[in-house]
Amino acid sequence: MLEIFQYAVKNTALILAALLPIINPPGGAPIFLLLTRGASADTRRYLARQVAWNASLLLLAAMFIGSYVLEYFGISAATVKVAGGMLVASIGWKMLQTDDAHHDDAGSHIEWSRPVAESRAFYPHTFPLTVGPGSIAVALTLGASVYQGGKRPIAAPLGALLAVLIVAIIIYLCYGFADRIVGLLGKTGTTVMLRLTAFVLLCIGIEIFWGGASDLLEPLVLHRR
Template sequence: MFVLDYLSYLLTSFTTIFVIVDPLGNLPMFIALTEPFSSSEREKVSRRSTVLALVILLLITLTGGFILDFFKVTIEGLKIAGGILLFAISIDILMGGNRRESYVEKGVENRNVDSLAAFPIALPLYTGPGAITASIVLYSSAESILLKVMVLVSIVVTYAIVRVTQRYSNYLIRVLGKSGSDIVARVMAIFLAAIGIEYFFSGLFAKIQSFI
């Protein structure tokens, strides 16, 4: 495999995970959830939630293949289900993001720093079903160790960006504004819908070929 092929897979992996995790689009939710906290407490929530979200996604990505084998689920079946799920998530975001608003409502009841970092910020806001599905598909589809490493690197880089956006959330929101963040989220949702459709038809065609 040529270097360009590796770089292309790295770019695909990173773009897919970045679009789904959506660091900029999730900023208003992060700020809304941590609004009552002091700067030091918000920083603590940011560190813990980012590390926790990263660890969860890495563990699920690495063990996803074993989980699929245990439940006798094929990668094609996961692509079909994941494609439908990603498309549904993108529609929810495009239609106003009721799912995200519910995270804020649940977070209001859960103002402890440690518990808030775990739920709903780490899971499911930053490591939701879409990110889990996409990471398992990318990692399981990788044909070499180097490609699998690239998927893991993409995950780490994405959450490093999450950490930076949270660290400077006040400045970024001031620049983007609420409407700017909403626009970013909806633009990302369009790409997410396209990724979901690609997953769906890729898995569907593979299934059809296996039956034939």
């Protein structure tokens, strides 16, 4: 029993260390706030709960069945990176083009309500802004070690569930109280942070795209050599 507990804790720490820097809920808080301008605090927190729930399901699905789904449809992880990278980069570019005076395409024109928040919870707030192709690729890799021999079939999934639960809680806290987190920066600081975050999002999308494209082109390069 102690061995199972120790391995579960070790597995939890490994997954958290791999996923949190990529998902980066504190860094996503300004983006979440920008895209939910005009929403009440209650609606925003409701949306944050939905995003946290969707993110946990998406991560668990990627860990436990993601590789089998991709194999069934004949889709490589590199292709997922290319498509997802393009999607993330397009969102970052659109946010960079947002006019501060009017906040077009930033959520202010939306008549926010719980049904509207629920309809937008998965796209774009869960995927690709919270759980993107990078974190899905990491989850797929981590999932490869979930089913092992001995006692690990019990301990590894337990550690994965605990890690995803912790990630979901952090996502909810950062998104649900994004107004308070960003409010500490002030109006000017918030504007600067939003622009920088949008630019970083654009760069992340290009980096993910290039990583997937490099994986796809590598066999051709090696063949020519």
